[in-house]
Amino acid sequence: MSARSDDETLRYSSQARLPELGAEGQEKLRRARVLCVGAGGLGAPVLLYLASAGVGRIGIIDPDTVSLSNLQRQVIYRTSDCGRLKAEVAREQLLALNPFIDISIYPTALGPRNALTILNAYNLIIDGTDNFATKFLLNDACARLSKPLIYASVTGFEGQVASFSGSHGPCFRCLYPQPPVAAIPNCAEAGVLGAMVGVVGSLQALQAVQCILRGYAVPETKLSFFDGRTHQLSNFRLAQRADCAVCSQPKDQIRLTSGVEAQTDDVLWLDVRSPDEWQSGHIAQALNWPVQELERGNFPELQKSRAIRVYCATGLRSQRAAARLKAAGFERVDALELGLRQWTGALVTDTSARPR
Ligand SMILES: [Zn+2]
Numbered sequence: 001m002s003a004r005s006d007d008e009t010l011r012y013s014s015q016a017r018l019p020e021l022g023a024e025g026q027e028k029l030r031r032a033r034v035l036c037v038g039a040g041g042l043g044a045p046v047l048l049y050l051a052s053a054g055v056g057r058i059g060i061i062d063p064d065t066v067s068l069s070n071l072q073r074q075v076i077y078r079t080s081d082c083g084r085l086k087a088e089v090a091r092e093q094l095l096a097l098n099p100f101i102d103i104s105i106y107p108t109a110l111g112p113r114n115a116l117t118i119l120n121a122y123n124l125i126i127d128g129t130d131n132f133a134t135k136f137l138l139n140d141a142c143a144r145l146s147k148p149l150i151y152a153s154v155t156g157f158e159g160q161v162a163s164f165s166g167s168h169g170p171c172f173r174c175l176y177p178q179p180p181v182a183a184i185p186n187c188a189e190a191g192v193l194g195a196m197v198g199v200v201g202s203l204q205a206l207q208a209v210q211c212i213l214r215g216y217a218v219p220e221t222k223l224s225f226f227d228g229r230t231h232q233l234s235n236f237r238l239a240q241r242a243d244c245a246v247c248s249q250p251k252d253q254i255r256l257t258s259g260v261e262a263q264t265d266d267v268l269w270l271d272v273r274s275p276d277e278w279q280s281g282h283i284a285q286a287l288n289w290p291v292q293e294l295e296r297g298n299f300p301e302l303q304k305s306r307a308i309r310v311y312c313a314t315g316l317r318s319q320r321a322a323a324r325l326k327a328a329g330f331e332r333v334d335a336l337e338l339g340l341r342q343w344t345g346a347l348v349t350d351t352s353a354r355p356r
Helices: 006-011 022-031 043-053 084-099 115-119 132-145 194-213 274-280 291-295 314-326
Strands: 031-036 055-062 102-106 124-128 149-155 158-164 220-226 232-237 268-272 306-313 330-334
Touching: 006 022, 022 232, 031 043, 043 084, 043 194, 055 084, 055 158, 084 194, 115 132, 124 132, 124 194, 132 149, 149 194, 158 194, 194 268, 306 314, 314 330
Parallel strands: 031 055, 031 124, 055 102, 124 149, 268 306, 306 330
Antiparallel strands: 149 158, 158 220, 220 232
């Protein structure tokens, strides 16, 4: 029996007055288990609004720590939080906001090995990430588990939001079949206003509440585009691709990869770290080519049309390297945004592929 205190009744009284919500809707929110993947610019408004609305159990997965450059858009953190784990700080903030809810945290990267176990404990998954690898992984895992997924992304003044059913298509791969080969800059690299991720994250929170009230059904999948310059919101109905590699498959045939692994057939991984770092562990079949070599004008002998994915430890050197390669005429270059920090596959220590 849920003995709701007077405090709780008063806390939710404004939203409980809505005919779409009421006491019954509030009880649905209390029973809901929602996982927010990423506690950054999108995750901050999502988490604050779901916690304040009384979503009974919230999971937060984020491996990163708060840094000064996050505070401009990640409004759940304070200056004094810098250096602390985002998941831990977010939990404290949410419990201070609403002590009537439960928060579980996972200060770890989401990968093919832990995704199904973590996601399975929740009714609804929210994609608050800013990298394509995790977006594809989340899509595939949600399709496998038949969990609804609320996707969003922000690039500059353009935002996108969509709710995917999980139990049937269309899915995120109907929209984007493969991770892009061209580099897609993340928020920090491309530049972003805090209010932009605030709007888009709030749209995700709104869709999440409505999805819970509907009993987790997604009757129609629409992609909403928000133009931050004109403030226009445009909705497009998405159709399922008959040849979608995920949602047209039987559930038990959906295999999880880290997203970026899915298209390694033709892609050459270029490790631009130092030979010492390379020896301590690298992606199998990669080629070690320190960024300094590229900056000296020494390039690997590869066809200019070859797809190359550059990586380093954290994503900084790989950006420099990708710029050099593109300037030298290599046409299909991208970089692992967060470097090996986002790599969830195995690393090998053989040295056979070292150049010279
Ligand atoms: Zn699909």
